[in-house]
Amino acid sequence: MNGFDPRHGRFGQALAKARQRAGKKQPELGRKLGCSAGHISHIENGRRKLDESVVSDVDDFLGAKKRLVRLYEEIYQAGRVDWLGNLHRTQIESEMVREYQANLFPGPLQQPKYAKVAVSSGGPWLSKKEIQQRVDFRARWQKDLLREDGPRYHVVLDDVTVVRPIGPPEVMRDQIDATVKLAETGRIVLQMHGWDQHPHAGLDGPFTLITSVGAPDMVHVESIYGGSQSDTAHDVRNFGMLFSTLQATARSPQQSIAFLKEMRQKYE
Structure with a gap:
């Protein structure tokens, strides 16, 4: 295809960035693939599609740590993407994660009983086995x-996550206790955003900003049916502004811990 395709353009841009970070020239990548530098230029400019059969080899050659593979799947194989698995892999390989959640505690913070209620409530069609697998x-x-050497994790939660119980009192108590412990030990930075605070930059729903060494910053936007990721500078910058606003209008970490402890007493 000679014309520009937005999908090809998005992948081509990511490919160019990965190649430049690896210190490779277009002719070098061309030799690796057995094609001309001009063909690589067309791919990076969005006028050609990289053949699926070589994506993994290109990723390895450029040291992209499977980011190109995952992006290719997201763009061209949307119906087959394990978006939650992709998010998990991207987060654990990162240097810093900044996350906002409006209704539930984030997946990585969910305790087993809380996770079971959340999964079963949101997916009543799931079997017991499927629910347990997700938990x-x-x-x-x-x-x-x-983990001790894991990425820095900063999360802003809307008050709704604790004001509205999703299960019996003991489920909420256990979840709050575990979260407070993580915050008090400094393993996570936690801020609670008051439901009456405005401007409220999180009205459109959950999102996660992921910063990695040797890779572009990424934003993950989540919905009830799935999630999508983007590493375009425009998207990352815009969601970075949203997170900064949420930080500024939320309680301080110390005030947030105190608020959680107050809410914990209400579930006694």
């Missing part, structure tokens, strides 16, 4: 992300 996945996610 177990969240437990592995927490272990991987919150």
Whole structure:
């Protein structure tokens, strides 16, 4: 295809950035693929599509740590993408994660009982086995992300996450206790955003900003049916502004811990 295709343009831009970060020239990548530098230029300019069969080899050659592979799947194979698995892998490989959640505690922070209620409530069609698999996945996610040498994790939660119980009092107590412990030990930076605070930059829903060494910053935007990721500078910058606003209008970390402890008493 000689004309510009937005999908090709998005992948081509990511390919060019990965090549430049790796210190490779277009002719070098061309030799690796057995094609001309001009063909590589067309791919990076969005006028050609990189053949699926070589995506993994290109990713390895440029040291992209499977980011090109995941982006290719997201763009061209949307119906087959394991978006939650992609988010998990991207987060645990990152240097810093900044996340906003409007209704539920984030997956990596969810305790087993809380996760079971959240999964079963949001997916009443799931079997018991499928529910347990998703609960177990969240437990592995927490272990991987919150490990001692893991990425810095800063989360802003809307008050709704604790004001509105999603299950019995003991479920909410256990979840609050575990979250407070993480915040008090300094493993996470936690801020609670008051429901009456404005401007409220999180009205459109959850999102996550991910910063990695040797890779472009990325934003993940989540909905009830799935998630999408983008590393375009425009998207990352805009969501970075939203997160900064949420930080500024939320309670301080110390005030947030105090608020959670107050809410915990209400579930006694």
